[in-house]
Amino acid sequence: MSSIVDKIFANTTKLIAFGVLLLVAWIFVVLFEHSVESIKAFGFTFITEDKWAPNVEKFGALPAIYGSVVSTFLAMMLAVPVAIGIAIFLSEIAHAKLKAPVGISIELLAAIPSVIYGMWGLFYFVPIIRDTFGGIGISMLTAGIILSIMILPFMAAVTRDAMNTTPDILKESAYALGGTKWDVIKDIIIPYAKAGIIGSFILALGRAIGETMAVTFVMGNVHKISVDLTEPATSIPVTLANEFAEADSALYYSSLFELSLFLLVISFTIISVAKFYFLRRKRIA
Amino acid sequence: MTHTQKRILINNIVMFLSTLSAVIGIGFLLWILSVLVINGLDALSMIIFTNEGAPPGNDNGGLKHALIGQLMLVSYAALFGVPLGVLAGTYLSEYGLKSKLSETIRDISDIMMSAPSIVIGAFVYAIVVSPMGHFSGWAGSIALTIIMIPIILRTTDDMLQLVPSTLREAAFALGAPKYKVIIQIVYRGAKAGILTGVLLGVARVAGETAPLLFTSFNDNFLNMDMNQPMASLTVTMYNYATSPYEDWQKLGWAAAFILSMFILSLNIFGRLFLLKKKNK
Incomplete structure (x- = not known):
């Protein structure tokens, strides 16, 4: 009797575990199926065409791709140095009594939903950008800044974890030789934890590129490529968030599905690179 | 120098x-x-908890509809997501171990944990909303379930592996079948860890907005029928905050406050459980 139950239990768990793989595969298949119409209609020009005009059934994703790339690039440029600073502060500078509370608060801030960062950005940051740089304040620049603030806690926490993998004995040896903290950081910690640190940044990049709510509030969803960062813009997730519920034609839907598929493939690739190439053995994130 | x-x-x-x-x-x-x-x-005021949405301009609007909607969406997601995640995690830790299948599932789950949640919304739109012909609470819950499963799966897997194998061996030696060993020994040993995983998983999906935008959509009034569009705190927050009406924006802040306090306390409780476990 119990050997039957045993088999049932074992197979149920196996089935469900395997189901997770099937589910992920199914997501790709469904998104692809729904993209077919758009892929047939536009082919490769979908990602090179800069005109997105639902009223004439013309869909070019270039402005959204451009917006995703630029806003994420801005966010990374702003967040990486600060994240390194925070990580150094937490692993080398802060007094033991300060380490835990500051570290935990940063981890808790990483848990705050991105919609709240977006809302804060809309009410408090948009006016600042408007008054400082001109324009209407809803812009690529604002999106980049809010995005950087949103990924900062996550990035700082993983970077710190990566730095903390450096064995104390290596650091102590360097200090014993008379190294300053900076010497230890640049000659011991960074070389030792390099892969982990780079992996953390790429992982944060993978998250930032798919981030929707933090930027939807402040980007404006304007399908126009503008070099001026204070102009409103759009990105792939922003387009999806704004237009999915109101798309009114089959081709429009299909184009949005193609955008989703494109986004999934891109972030899947970036996250895989981070996980498999850089974070493989350390399993820190 | x-x-x-x-x-x-x-x-x-x-x-x-x-x-x-x-x-x-x-x-x-x-x-x-x-x-x-x-x-x-x-x-924040009492009205928030007792009144439903109201047209802008009269100060009677509340968030009762969004609070109840949010609770239903997340509860159903947990109802599906927790058992599925825990059982899948059990397979990885107790049966699959370091097999190729298990490692692949672990890797894919890790990736899905960081994948853009709005894409899950698009997927659920295609498989649920589109065939049904309308937005619904079920669609929202399914999207949240999909986001929750990898989180619960990975924490369960990690936590079960922390249970010492000597405990399992002792139970086997007494003649217990494997499922009994898992349910009565391994689960019991990893209780605090699994609970932490569940709390963190719930906290994570409770803050999700993007996958709900075009699955459960929104409703300005109380609706408890999961077959109909359903309000959530997050989507309500988004709609109210981007509206030009001051009283709606104010409600948006109330929603933001309630939601973040809920999520922060889940995170803090989750950590406390783990700490207590470690100190034992």
Whole structure:
């Protein structure tokens, strides 16, 4: 009797575990199926065409791709140095009594939903950008800044974890030789934890590129490529968030599905690179 | 300047810059938190909990509809997601171990945990909303379930592996079948860890907005029928905050405050469970 139950239990768990793989595969298949119409209609020009005009059934994703790339690039440029600073502060500078509370608060801030960062950005940051740089304040620049603030806690926490993998004995040896903290950081910690640190940044990049709510509030969803960062813009997730519920034609839907598929493939690739190439053995994130 | 002086100078500059960036980073985050608390407390009142949505302009609007909707969406997601995640995690830790299948499932789950949630919304739109012909609470819950499963799966897997194998061996030696060993020994040993995983998983999906935008959509009034579009705190927050009406924006802050406090306390409780476990 119990050997039957045993088999049932074992197979149920196996089935469900395997189901997770099937589910992920199914997501790709469904998104692809729904993209077919758009892929047939536009082919490769979908990602090179800069005109997105639902009223004439013309869909070019270039402005959204451009917006995703630029806003994420801005966010990374702003967040990486600060994240390194925070990580150094937490692993080398802060007094033991300060380490835990500051570290935990940063981890808790990483848990705050991105919609709240977006809302804060809309009410408090948009006016600042408007008054400082001109324009209407809803812009690529604002999106980049809010995005950087949103990924900062996550990035700082993983970077710190990566730095903390450096064995104390290596650091102590360097200090014993008379190294300053900076010497230890640049000659011991960074070389030792390099892969982990780079992996953390790429992982944060993978998250930032798919981030929707933090930027939807402040980007404006304007399908126009503008070099001026204070102009409103759009990105792939922003387009999806704004237009999915109101798309009114089959081709429009299909184009949005193609955008989703494109986004999934891109972030899947970036996250895989981070996980498999850089974070493989350390399993820190 | 001697070489040593130069090194010390550079060191001091770097230390200063790191501390400064920590102060800047933490300053920004404190700014957001204080804005949230100040605006949230200012907007909080009994009406929020007793009234449903109202047209802008009269001060009678509340968030009852969104609170109940949110609770239903997340509860159903947990109802499906927790058992599925725990059982799948059980397979990885107890049966699959380091097999190729298990490692692949672990890797894919890790990736899915960081994958864009809005894409899950698009997927659920295609398989649920589109065939049904309308937005629904079920669609929203399914999207949240899909996001929750990898989180629960990975924490369960990790936590079960922490249970010492000697415990399992002792139970096997007494003649217990494997499923009994898992349910009565392994689960019991990893209770605190699994619970933490569940709390963190719930906290994570409770803050999701993007996958709900075009699955459960929104409703300005109380609806408890999962077959109909359903309000959530997050989507309501988004709609109210981007509206031009001051009283709606105020409700948006109240929603933001309630939601963040809920999520932060889940996170804190989750950590406390783990700490208590470690100290034993």
